[in-house]
Amino acid sequence: MVQIICFNAMKENNYIMRSDTPLKAIACFDAVMQTGSAVLAAQQLFVTPGAVGQQIRKLEEWLGLSLFVRNVRKLQPTEEALRYWEQVRPALQQLDEANASVQGRESSQVRLSxxxxxxxxxFARRMPALTCSHPGLKFHLNASSEPxxxxxxxxxxxxxxxxxKDDNLDVQLLLSDEVRVYCSPGYRESLQLAVVEDMARATLLFTTSHSNWSRWLAQVGMSFDGMTSNLRFDQSEMxxxxxxxxxxxxxxSPWLVEDNLERGNLIQLFPNALQTGKNYYLVCSRERPLGAAAQQFRDWMLGAARSISGDRGG
Structure with a gap:
């Protein structure tokens, strides 16, 4: 009995991955789970959607179960797929970190959303100054508002x-924010917009991320009555x-129109500003310390924000 226990322990401590483990297929599976689409996963992996689909089928055959329900536009993961992904993601991350460490990428790479x-x-306005002051940093940038x-x-x-407010994150204020009303110089002239009451002749552009018109109007003693507001956008840029x-x-936000104001594409129409209760924050994990490169980047971001706020008297 003792010999059997020792033998089993030895096998456990000297585990060898099965030679037929489809690592490429698992990487494709991970990409599909992240993006929700074979097309987007293919773009991420620089292969064709057909190649991704082939690898997914290979993994399903190897596991002996279905990982996705095939819809017209999207691959819907099964419960088995969700459980499997939860288990393989940490292993894939450890593998990537090991590769980065050996290749020397980890010490200079910053992954930012x-x-x-x-x-x-x-950020784009200040990026040249960042790359000039920190030429050794490597960036992986993702544009998303998702948690x-x-x-x-x-x-x-x-x-x-x-x-x-998020107890799970390390949160640092980057930029205090407010919202103001802007328009093009030509639009102001064409409608003769001089006082807030003149807004009744204008079209209000709505955005999902800064949907504060009702509060701003109430602050200046107005309402939506008689106003045109038939243009709505999911993205502030649009x-x-x-x-x-x-x-x-x-x-x-004035932080989103700096270049347009500087070039004369936009003007601030009225002096009134609304505090929304939201600001731009720099966040990171409470549990995992930042690497040297990420610390350099964080310090630069906070310094850039302080210098600009200082210039504006904030």
């Missing part, structure tokens, strides 16, 4: 627009672009 509009405006699960080790840091093209008034 930013809201799309913020990434393409505030970040730092337990998967997919990202080191993220910028999120919210009230700053609303701001429409505003630049003379399609109406946009109510948005």
């Amino acid at each position: 930013l809201p799309p509009a913020f990434a393409n405006t505030w 970040v699960d730092f337990h998967t080790h997919t990202y080191d840091l993220a910028v999120r627009y919210f009230d700053g 609303a701001i672009d429409a505003c630049c093209r003379g399609q109406g008034l946009v109510l948005t």
Whole structure:
């Protein structure tokens, strides 16, 4: 009995992966689970959607079960797929980290998630200064407003627009925010917009991320009565672009229109600003310490935000 126990323990401590384990298929499965689509997974892996589908079928045959319900536009994971992914994700992350460590990528790479509009405006405006001051840093940037699960080790840091309350995250204020009304110079002239009451002649552009028109109007003693508001956008960038093209008034963050104000594409129509209760925060995991590169990046971001806020008297 003792010999059997020792033998089993030896086998456990000297585990060897099965030679037929389909690692490539598992990587494709992980990409599909992350994106929800064979097409998007193929783009991520730089292969064809057909190749992804072939690898998924190979994995299903190897496991002996179905991982997805095939719909027209999307692959719906089964309960077995969700359980399997939960178990293989940590292993895939450990493998990636081991590869990064051996290749020397880990020491200089920063994985960052930013809201799309913020990434393409505030951050893009300052990125040349960042790359100039930290030429050795390597960035993996993702434009998304979705919640970040730092337990998967997919990202080191993220910028999120919210009230700053999350006990599961290390949260640092990056930029205090408010919303103001902007339009193109031509639009103001064509409608002769001089005082807030003139807004009754204008079109209000709505955005999902900054849907604060009712509060702003109430603050200046007005309401939606008689106003046109038939243009609605899911992305702030689309609303701001429409505003630049003379399609109406946009109510948005001044941090998202810096370049357009500087170029004269937009003007602030009225001095009134609304505090929304949301700001831009730099967040990371409470449990996992940042690497040296991520710390450098965080310090730079906070310094850049402080310098700009200081210039504005904030």
